[in-house]
Amino acid sequence: AQSVTQLDSHVSVSEGTPVLLRCNYSSSYSPSLFWYVQHPNKGLQLLLKYTSAATLVKGINGFEAEFKKSETSFHLTKPSAHMSDAAEYFCVVSDQARGYNKLIFGAGTRLAVHP
C-alpha cells in the first residue's frame, strides 16, 4: 500500500529565505505525487503534481518539487519565502484502489514565515 511521510510538522523561516518542506513516500509502483496548500480557514489548493513526465516539477507561486526515485522523496522548495506563503502544506500520493484514484495525505507541515 502507498504511504506518505512529511518529516516536519512545523517549519519556520524568515521572509526572503529559502523554504524546504520534506516528504518521503512509499509506493509499490510509479506513483503520482502532489503538493496541496491550505491557507487558514480555506480549502485545499493544488500547488503542483508529478505524473512521471519530468522529475523537476514547477508549481504556482514560485514553488517547485523534485521527484527522486532512489530516495523515495518529493521535497517542496521555494527560493525566497513570502509572508503570504504561511499555510499548511500537504504531500499527497495517489493510489489505485477499487477502480478510483485514491489520495493518501501526509499529516501536513505548517509553514510559518517571520518578517
Added chain:
Amino acid sequence: NAGVTQTPKFRILKIGQSMTLQCTQDMNHNYMYWYRQDPGMGLKLIYYSVGAGITDKGEVPNGYNVSRSTTEDFPLRLELAAPSQTSVYFCASSYSTRAGRGASSYEQYFGPGTRLTVT
C-alpha cells in the same frame, strides 16, 4: 466555473441531531469524494462516488451516508451526530478516464470546507 461549492460553511449541532452537508460541482467531473480533516491530521476519505447512482465507502464511513442522484451533487448525511464527528469536512471532485493500477492520476479539486461542531 464556480468549481466545487459546499454549504453550510459552519454549523453547530447537538448530540443526536441530523444534518446534510451539501456539495455541488460544475466541472462535469464523474468522481466525487467526501473527506474529514481532524486537527493536526491529513484528510481521511469518508465516501466516494464514481458516477451518478454509484457510491462506496472510504476509510471512515461509520456514522455517515451519501447519495449521488446527479453528476453535480453529492450530499453527505449525518443521522445521529456525535462529538467524534466534530471536524472540518471537504468535498472534492475529479475527472478520471481510466481505472486500475498504472493509470494516470488526476488531481482532485476541493471545496472550501464545512466546519462542524457537535456538542
